[in-house]
Amino acid sequence: MVSFENPGIFWLILPVLIAGLYLLKKGTKKGLIISRIIVAILLITALASPFILVASVTSDDNPNIVIISDETDSMEIFSNESATELYEALTAKTPTSLVRLTGDSTALGDAIVQYSTGDNQIVLVSDGNSNTGEDVETALQFAQEMGTTVYYVQPEVEYNDISVEIEGDKTVVRNNENQFNIIVTQALEQEIRYTYELYSDDTLISSRTITQTERTKTIPITQVTFRTLGAHTLRTEIIPSSFDYDPINNEFYKAIYAIPKPKIRTIGLDVNSPLADILLNLYDVSRTGELANIDSRKAIVVDNTHANTFSESEVEELKSFLNDGKGIVVVGGDSSYNFGDYLNSSFEEILPIRSEPTDWTGGRSIVLVLDLSSSLAAQDVAFNKSKSYLETSEIDEILSMANSIIDNEDLRDSDLSVITFTDSAQEVSDGFIVLSNENDREDLMDIVSHLEPPYTEDSHIEKALSYAEEELNQKGGQSLVIIISDGGIGVNSEVYSDSVEIASRMHDNGIDFIFIHDYSIDTNNQKDSNGDYYAESFIYSIGQTDGYYFVEDTYTVDIDFGTADEDEPDFEEETDSGDFPLIELNSKHFITKNIEIEGSVTGYNDVTPKAGADRLIITSTGKPILTTWRYGLGRVASITTDDGLGGDNMWATELYSGNNSKLISSTVNWVIGNPIEESGAVVEADDTWYGTPTTIELTMYDEGIPTLKLDDETLDLSLTGTNVYEAVIEPDSIGMHYLSGYPVAVNYALEYRNMGVNEDMPSLIIANGGTIYGSVTEARSGIFEKAQENSEKLVKESVSQKYYFLIAALILFLGEVIIRRMKEIKEMKQQEKEIRHED
Known part of the structure; x- marks a missing residue:
């Protein structure tokens, strides 16, 4: 494809055409005028500096290797000669340098960034535990972008700690x-x-x-x-x-x-209910039932209250209460939600649910995995190393189908992340986005539309799956991975088996898969030895009976993601006893992380979670019981079953008994946020580690001179906001320290917190294009050859094409001159002949 350095030059063609048309209209030598126009256009094109990108593969038989040896204090439990042995083995074969990290802290990320120059490769000998500086994952991504491959050698643990x-x-x-x-x-x-x-x-x-x-x-x-x-x-x-x-x-x-107990206000609270027992025991409860003087309250709990209880002005007061960073809990029953005329009311605007029954079971976390390597074209690389980056309609189809999924209306209530893979994996969405946000959705679709696949021989889907597994493990809840690929995922048998192993583990943990096989040309790299498509075998191999879609010559994909119960984890019908067993859908939320929910409810308010809401507890039939979201600066939780006492029927007695009762206090604590009373001088500071500074914050709610002492020594405070002051402290001893009576604990240095090999390090290395070696012996036997292989780089060079246009203009001009001259000579000879004949 020809590009131009100075495309603006083409505006000169316009006056040339205008002049040419004028001369054609007035003149008689039309052939001469047309040829001059073409010559002028060719010259203008040459002035625009046309060029093409030509790719070539370069390699280095003696790659430059940097060994980063972690020799900080936590490495004393490992064999301390690992890096030296590897250095001695490599330096005899190729230029190798050894960098030693020492001291009582480990900055692996900083070291990786510092030595990632793009013309070298890094061998990391470490336990993988970094406790200061740049994040290791960010550093590995930087190294990959620079073109530096990072290998990881796991040292041998000699002593337990x-x-x-x-x-x-x-x-x-x-x-x-x-x-x-x-x-x-x-x-x-x-x-x-x-x-x-x-x-x-x-x-x-x-x-x-x-x-x-x-x-x-x-x-x-x-x-x-x-x-x-x-x-x-x-x-x-x-x-x-x-x-x-x-x-x-x-x-x-x-x-x-x-x-002291945080101050809360309750509205409609039945003092005889199990809910009241919990609230009155744990909090300073005001039961006036009114919204007057709520500024001093941290949260409001509304118990089984009809929507018409709140006037429009009171709803606005509640919204203002939330915007001040406070919280509201709304508990259900036979006079609330769908039984309390909440639907489309102004009060419902602040809630994370809509008070209407539905079969909705959305709210999924989706990772969209896009294959940009095009294994179809990869076969051709071995024969033509000078190809430019890949441009095929197949890639266009993949990107277009990806956008059709992102824009699918059935997924509006989902969070989505996009990961691409070639010889490495890369997240292009910068984390999960909420698809209900139109601007974020359109921005992501624009990013996907402009993805340019590199021309590469390798296709490593296992790296993308490893990346997806890590992301979804952090999200929790219902999860889905959608893969769009040309199906050539089985060319490398090791990669394919690793991919199946990772996907099987993910599927066993409740993550579902959809594989969209974008079929273009029937090639052997799409099929195994039995003639079956790798893509279809992949789905069956991980334990799914469906989820494989075969598509051909299409730019959209029509999948009914729907809201079917089969997307939910083990949903059941109501039991014979009329009970609905409770399921903890998200165990990573602040409210649920230390609680194991047991038991059932016998009734609930049938509601629909809004887009962006987080379902934490549901029934076995998928009905929401506890749903949360943020409203402005505040937090709102909807408990859509009763207070444990109810009216004629008690729905949720088990929810308020035993270990389950912690769910109520955790919910109220979550909506409260900061339980400290906003009066006087309030100090906040995290505990810290020896050698690690920590920031303290002093907020002055009353007038006065801000002073703060650390162990009787006055601190210098800096004003950082309205009545907010900060200081950074670094106590010089392990133990308890006091900031004018506020406690700060200082523990052993972070270096000694995580001893042994970091179990997350291998997946990070693989996800960013590296290789893992389980021992120095394994690394010595294979790392040099791997470094030679990875030294092959695709280099794109700009090759000027303007000479072709200049030559074409010259040939045309000279050709026209020669033809015109020959015609003139022929005419002269004819005239001479006629003159002689007359004589």
Whole structure:
């Protein structure tokens, strides 16, 4: 395809054509005028500097390799000669340099970015645990974009090491029961024994001897109560019975700050209900039933209340309440939602649901995986290395079908991410977007439309699937992967088997697949040895009986994503007893992350979640029970069953009993957000690690001079907002520190938190085009050849085409001159002959 450096020059053609037409109209030598016009156009085209991109493959028999050796303090449990051995083996074959990272912190991301120059390759010898600087995933993506391949060599763990930490809220309510988790991690996956001791303000409150075989074990500690306001300390210590390399990470401090009960307002609350028991016990509850003086309240709980209870001015007051960053919980029953005329009311505008029954079961998280490698063309690379980047109607079809899916009305309530793959995988959507947002949807479609596939020999779908698995694991809930490919995914048997393995694992975890096979030409690379299409076999191999779509010569794909119950996890009909078992649909949300829901409800309000809402708890038939969303700066939760007492029928007694009752307090705490009372001087600061600074924030709600002391030493504060001040502190000792009475815990350095190999590192390396080596021995035998292979690069060079237009203009001009001269000579001879004849 010919392009032009100076396309604006073509405007000169316009006056040439105008002059030419004028001369043709006035003159008689039409052939001469036409030839001059063509010559002028050719010259103008040459001035526009036409060029084409010509691609060539270059390789380096002696690739430049940089070994990044992680020799920070946490690496002491590994064999310390791994990088040296590898360096000695490689430096004899190819230019190799060795970079050593030392000290009490690990900045792997910074090192990868620093040494990714595009003309080299990086070998990373590390445990993969980075605790400062650039994020490793971002750094690997940068290296891939630069053209630097990163290999990962896993060093051998020689010594086991155990670390401990406490997980839980720092701000708690006085006299309320709290749950904390003790997290114990070991470097190896082997059987260990230890005793943990947990102290609250130096009083032993829990102690047990544990046998652990997994890398990480969570020990829940429940019913922890703090009786007085202000600062408290939780401290845990583990005493290993088996070998432990370094005791520095065997003790952990957690600062606790107890506050008064948050103030909430209730409307319509039945004081005899199980809901009331929970609220009155945990919160400072005002039951006036009015919206007057709600500014001092953190949240409002509306219990089984008809829509006409709220005037238009009161609804506006509720909206203002939310826009101030506060929260509302609306509990159902026989006088609310579909029974309370909520549908299309102004009150319903703030809710995450619509009060109408539906079979809707959307809200999926979708990853759209696009094959841009075109394995059809890849076969031709071996014979023609000088081809430019691929331009085929097949790629256009894939991109067009992708956009038809993004714009599908059945998916408006879904979140979607787009990942492309060639020899590597790349996310082009910058995370998940909500398809109900028209602007975001159109922007993504524009990005997809302008994707330009590189011309590559390799097609690595397994890297895209690994990327998709990581994204969907973070999302939770109902998930779907849609693959659009030409079907040539089985050319490399190892890649194909890895892809099936990853997809099978994802499918076992509840993720469904759709494979759209864009068939263009019947080629062997689309079929296995039995003549079956790889794409169809892929779907069957992962355990699905449907989900394969064969399409041909089309730019749209018609799939009924619908709202069928089969898209939901294990939905059932109502049981014979009239119960509807509860299902936790999203276990990663703040409300549900530490709660295992059990039991059933016997009734519910039949509602439809709005676009952008998050369903957390549903019935076994897919009906929403707990749905949340954000409204402005505030938060709203809809509990669409009753308060546990109900009227004539009690729908949800089990929801308010046992472990399930935590769901109510978690929901109210979530809508409250920050439970600290907004008065006086309020300090907020996270606990930190030795050697890691932390930012503290002081908010002055009352007039006064802002002062703050860290362990009796006055801090310098900077004004960062209206009545908001900040300072950065870095305490010089492990233990408890106090900011004018507010506690901050400082624990062992981050370097000792995650000991052993980072289990996420291999998937990150593979997703960004790298290779994993399980040992130095394996790397020594194969990394040099792999580096030579990966040194092959497709180089696009601009080749000027203007000389062809100049030559064409010259030939045309000279040809016209020669022809005209020959005609003149012929005419002269004819005249001479006529003159002689007359004589």
